Amino acid sequence: MDAADVMSDLSEVLYTADEIAERISEVAAQIDEDYEGREVLMVGVLNGAVMVMSDLQRAMTSHVQMDWMAVSSYGSGTQSSGVVRILKDLNTELEGRHVIVVEDIIDTGLTLSYLMSNLASRRPASLEIMTMFSKPEAAEMDVEVKYVGFEIPNQFVVGYGLDYAGRYRNMRDLGILAPHVYA
Numbered sequence: 088m089d090a091a092d093v094m095s096d097l098s099e100v101l102y103t104a105d106e107i108a109e110r111i112s113e114v115a116a117q118i119d120e121d122y123e124g125r126e127v128l129m130v131g132v133l134n135g136a137v138m139v140m141s142d143l144q145r146a147m148t149s150h151v152q153m154d155w156m157a158v159s160s161y162g163s164g165t166q167s168s169g170v171v172r173i174l175k176d177l178n179t180e181l182e183g184r185h186v187i188v189v190e191d192i193i194d195t196g197l198t199l200s201y202l203m204s205n206l207a208s209r210r211p212a213s214l215e216i217m218t219m220f221s222k223p224e225a226a227e228m229d230v231e232v233k234y235v236g237f238e239i240p241n242q243f244v245v246g247y248g249l250d251y252a253g254r255y256r257n258m259r260d261l262g263i264l265a266p267h268v269y270a
């Protein structure tokens with residue numbers, strides 16, 4: 088799906104599929120360079136990170152592995168509570184591995200702040216974060232992020248893995264959802 092297919096649901100297209108692909112190539116090249124000689128294990132957080140993981144790994148020139156976690160934050164509504172329940176844990180032992188957690192978006196930072204301390208306790212050789220999008224204005228927790236695709240304004244965004252009520256994840260572009268859709 089392209090933004091053009093759902094244009095009346097969007098108030099703005101923030102990044103086109105081409106712009107996202109170009110940025111992914113840059114980040115992939117940076118990771119290839121930074122980890123030369125060390126094989127990376129990328130840990131994706133379902134479901135949103137599926138698109139970025141898939142594109143990032145294919146843009147890399149080195150061998151890389153992947154594993155997945157599924158988490159759900161306790162609490163109701165749209166506000167993240169910061170308490171995270173692991174619904175699906177990794178299949179891989181992290182001890183001694185070079186790990187990069189891959190996310191579609193960091194909003195408040197609460198999910199990753201919990202996850203990072205959880206993963207760090209498994210004694211990886213190194214542990215870093217790559218997120219496609221970050222909302223600096225929404226940050227409540229200070230999370231150290233090594234690789235950021237784009238910093239975006241504090242708006243309700245959809246596409247490239249990000250959903251509203253399960254929809255729009257498969258849109259290639261990143262757009263701001265028009266208020267009439269969720270009002």
Ligand code: PRP
Nearest residue numbers: 133134135167192193194195196197198
């Ligand atoms: C999104 C995103 C992050 C989290 C970021 O996941 O993928 O995991 O929210 O928010 P935070 O920084 O405020 O904690 P979501 O819970 O919407 O699940 P999804 O990936 O299945 O869409």
